[in-house]
Amino acid sequence: MASSTALISDTEAWKDLKGHVEDIKKTHLRDLMTDANRCQSMMMEFDGLLLDYSRQRATVETVDKLLNLAKAAQLTEKISRMFNGEHINSTENRSVLHVALRAPKDAVIKADGKNVVPEVWNVLDKIKEFSEKIRSGSWVGATGKPLKDVIAIGIGGSFLGPLFVHTALQTDPEALESAKGRQLRFLANIDPVDVARNINGLNPETTLVVVVSKTFTTAETMLNARTLREWITAALGASAVAKHMVAVSTNLTLVEKFGIDPNNAFAFWDWVGGRYSVCSAVGVLPLSLQYGFSVVEKFLKGASSIDQHFQSTPIEKNIPVLLGLLSVWNVSFLGYPARAILPYSQALEKFAPHIQQVSMESNGKGVSIDGLPLPFETGEIDFGEPGTNGQHSFYQLIHQGRVIPCDFIGIVKSQQPVYLKGEVVSNHDELMSNFFAQPDALAYGKTPEQLQKENVSENLIPHKTFSGNRPSLSLLLPELTAYNVGQLLAIYEHRVAVQGFVWGINSFDQWGVELGKVLATHVRKQLHSSRTQGTTLEGFNYSTTTLLKRYLETSSEPQM
Numbered sequence: 001m002a003s004s005t006a007l008i009s010d011t012e013a014w015k016d017l018k019g020h021v022e023d024i025k026k027t028h029l030r031d032l033m034t035d036a037n038r039c040q041s042m043m044m045e046f047d048g049l050l051l052d053y054s055r056q057r058a059t060v061e062t063v064d065k066l067l068n069l070a071k072a073a074q075l076t077e078k079i080s081r082m083f084n085g086e087h088i089n090s091t092e093n094r095s096v097l098h099v100a101l102r103a104p105k106d107a108v109i110k111a112d113g114k115n116v117v118p119e120v121w122n123v124l125d126k127i128k129e130f131s132e133k134i135r136s137g138s139w140v141g142a143t144g145k146p147l148k149d150v151i152a153i154g155i156g157g158s159f160l161g162p163l164f165v166h167t168a169l170q171t172d173p174e175a176l177e178s179a180k181g182r183q184l185r186f187l188a189n190i191d192p193v194d195v196a197r198n199i200n201g202l203n204p205e206t207t208l209v210v211v212v213s214k215t216f217t218t219a220e221t222m223l224n225a226r227t228l229r230e231w232i233t234a235a236l237g238a239s240a241v242a243k244h245m246v247a248v249s250t251n252l253t254l255v256e257k258f259g260i261d262p263n264n265a266f267a268f269w270d271w272v273g274g275r276y277s278v279c280s281a282v283g284v285l286p287l288s289l290q291y292g293f294s295v296v297e298k299f300l301k302g303a304s305s306i307d308q309h310f311q312s313t314p315i316e317k318n319i320p321v322l323l324g325l326l327s328v329w330n331v332s333f334l335g336y337p338a339r340a341i342l343p344y345s346q347a348l349e350k351f352a353p354h355i356q357q358v359s360m361e362s363n364g365k366g367v368s369i370d371g372l373p374l375p376f377e378t379g380e381i382d383f384g385e386p387g388t389n390g391q392h393s394f395y396q397l398i399h400q401g402r403v404i405p406c407d408f409i410g411i412v413k414s415q416q417p418v419y420l421k422g423e424v425v426s427n428h429d430e431l432m433s434n435f436f437a438q439p440d441a442l443a444y445g446k447t448p449e450q451l452q453k454e455n456v457s458e459n460l461i462p463h464k465t466f467s468g469n470r471p472s473l474s475l476l477l478p479e480l481t482a483y484n485v486g487q488l489l490a491i492y493e494h495r496v497a498v499q500g501f502v503w504g505i506n507s508f509d510q511w512g513v514e515l516g517k518v519l520a521t522h523v524r525k526q527l528h529s530s531r532t533q534g535t536t537l538e539g540f541n542y543s544t545t546t547l548l549k550r551y552l553e554t555s556s557e558p559q560m
């Protein structure tokens, strides 16, 4: 077993897998897929979901070795430590308890000796009450009109998760029905163009602004919040802010300082990481305003179902654990640096951007949790698009260029079925034909011999050959309700944690985002003094000086 300060790469289990790579290099998925027993052992079902990882470049032996690696990394113990509220985010001295955000009311989950579930439900109950007031029109704006439109201001984790869930629910029949006559928009970028897009067509009289920021100090969010505060006060007067602006934050002192009534602030806690916060008021408030609390509660229940599975299922049958281990296998042993997330569902179009932050901000680290430089790479480059759109964009590279392990995500029952009389299949079957075909195209490829048999001319054979042996996995969801969206989210959150636990890194801090922010502060000061006092540029290198000079000389941004 690895001691807490040892690197996982020093363990026998890691070395065993390193050696095993040579065995796998001799295999081809074309052959591995003929072994029905192997394939059957690589299917996992839970709560309506079906995971098929038989198209991974792995044998039953590989999986056994990965499970040994999990044991060497003390994975089960680390999962328990997370659920027990230990300060596993050691560099910030915090618990990691996003699972408490979706726990049933009677659950007991402790942080620093205190059960946090009652606090979670206090906030959820407050959101329920507030969102019902807004939706029913019993809370009105400064001029007496109901607030039918919401702009949620936030960035990173205070934006991407809520946007993903909103996009996924937009076409769910139940959610669609309950959102009638309402709009939810997201303002994230500090680019004034994003402000213009957000307020376009909206009337301050009927708009509620929700400022979402864990710290309430994020430069982009705070300037956007001041910009929309100005938009409201210019139209309705300063006193309208109390009726038209509310906040979600862990920093209620700064919320009050900003001018938002603390009664209209929705709290969360430092044990919720930004990128893991969609199940807190960060997501639950804007989504409840749009869809009603009862829909959002189903989303929380779906996530909670996976939490319970993750916490209590033995690792060999545990979906997030298996997914995490396979990702470690692909990155650290097979050397694949990227992962494509390919939902065959337009409703999941914002899933990959959300997982990009969950995964890359969590696992893009260079040192172990004890601060030791890592002799191996962690994290992967996550990207993705709804599958069929991707097929007509970057799949060329995936099929014949670089090897990118792919996650295919399919839905059995469409949110919006269409069948045109006379068509061979329904529109959803057409979509899903691609979902079922692509993994085999990647795994099997096409050989020169097959092409010769098809009388393909000799000069085209190299171009039309597909090497195959490209790994993927398929995840099939029964439908895409709020509940299933919650399940999908939690699977990926826990998979990322599993990867981090095995690599022995801290997946819950994000020091890497700080340096750029600090340097931007210097630039901001310089821009201000150059514009207002004509100060010459100082303290920048040749490159930045040249670029800044060009910017200052050729732009005439207005100054207060």
Ligand code: F6P
Binding pocket: 155, 156, 157, 158, 212, 213, 214, 215, 216, 217, 218, 221, 274, 275, 361, 510, 513
């Ligand atoms: O810059 C990265 C980050 O700190 C993320 O981790 C976080 O999700 C985002 O900024 C927004 O932070 P906040 O919610 O405090 O505004």
